[in-house]
């Protein structure tokens with residue numbers, strides 16, 4: 001086991017992709033295998049924070065005291081059987097995708113940040129553009145080896161319900177507490193996942209590194225699609241784009257069955273036009289769609305279905321882009337990924353701090369949510385971009401205030417949270433709560449909800465020592 005103690009060697013573990021500062025730790029321990037992490041934890045009494053790859057956006061891997069456990073040496077990857085893969089928590093999404101390339105198998109969750117570790121993506125229940133059809137990380141986790149902060153270990157498999165006791169290897173058992181809290185029904189990454197009849201596994205996924213440590217992970221794979229039909233549709237006005245989404249949903253997977261539906265507002269397009277000169281000048285919104293097909297000879301008929309649907313909806317096909325092969329598909333993904341990159345670069349140049357939202361609502365509030373965003377943002381006069389997962393009613397609004405407008409931006413953020421919560425939505429559908437969204441999470445679930453989550457935390461981490469400061 002490696003132990004790092006000097007401030008210089010610890011500094012990089014006290015950062016992630018949030019703007020959080022002020023992290024502190026006595027040392028970083030790096031076990032060579034899960035047995036070493038177990039024996040370290042059995043003898044440890046300090047607070048412990050788990051470190052993944054540090055791409056998180058909520059400071060959840062940054063402690064204010066105690067010791068950091070980094071799983072970076074647990075990076076083995078091998079096929080468990082034909083349709084599943086066994087990965088160490090430190091394996092990155094990039095490494096997993098390379099390992100699977102040309103295997104005929106595919107891991108559907110596709111968060112934008114490919115340097116994230118698989119352990120980190122489980123802890124945040126990460127998702128990406130394809131979650132519209134394929135769902136989130138949780139849907140692909142079959143089994144984990146899990147270590148509690150006191151060093152007790154278990155193998156958690158799908159099917160072990162919270163109505164049954166969680167059995168640890170030392171013979172002890174933990175019962176799920178009697179609580180009334182339930183997670184919201186929309187896409188959600190805020191707080192612990194709690195639904196009646198769920199598996200124990202589901203509780204640990206998305207728990208922001210505060211309930212247990214994943215030391216081995218078995219992921220379910222799907223057969224690779226033969227191809228993707230994809231396009232970018234441009235619209236003269238935003239509403240025309242929004243209104244297409246419920247129509248696409250109404251197909252219920254028949255004929256039109258996209259896996260991604262990603263949005264770009266006017267301000268995103270204006271920024272993208274600098275690189276992509278052929279974006280139609282008059283466009284005010286765009287929609288990237290992607291549909292997977294299982295057999296290559298379905299390509300033409302699927303594309304025909306899209307042409308027909310879009311023509312029937314009076315979408316001007318001449319202004320739209322349709323991928324002509326793998327290279328275009330890549331380019332369309334790059335187009336999507338360029339928005340946050342351009343905004344981040346702009347911010348660095350301007351020395352500006354962005355306020356980013358990650359909220360979602362259920363389908364029935366979708367159009368009202370879009371109208372609300374448009375209206376309030378227009379009134380605020382603040383520079384902003386809106387992009388993201390339109391199909392999931394889940395958009396990222398980046399507020400880009402000047403220094404003198406910081407209070408206005410914060411006020412607007414609060415106003416948006418207030419409205420989303422009135423619709424029983426979530427304040428985080430993707431990035432989690434960590435340390436920086438706790439104020440809003442407390443508002444979202446109220447004192448009783450928080451109390452229920454404390455009961456869950458207390459039965460798995462009696463001394464409240466793991467991931468201190470995250471979520472609760």
Ligand SMILES: Cc1cc2nc3c(=O)[nH]c(=O)nc-3n(C[C@H](O)[C@H](O)[C@H](O)COP(=O)(O)OP(=O)(O)OC[C@H]3O[C@@H](n4cnc5c(N)ncnc54)[C@H](O)[C@@H]3O)c2cc1C
Pocket residue numbers: 016017049050051052053054055056057060061071089110111112113115116117118119120121122123124125126127128129208209210212213214215340430431467470
């Ligand atoms: C440019 C950019 C784009 C992004 N795009 C997306 C996106 O599309 N979708 C999305 O969901 N997120 C996205 N993110 C956020 C981030 O990539 C994810 O939250 C990711 O899952 C974090 O993984 P990590 O390994 O970096 O974890 P870290 O940041 O190191 O840690 C995150 C949390 O995971 C816990 N953790 C880490 N390893 C383990 C383990 N083995 N066991 C238990 N807990 C553990 C930590 O304690 C912490 O609470 C993006 C981030 C950036 C910077």
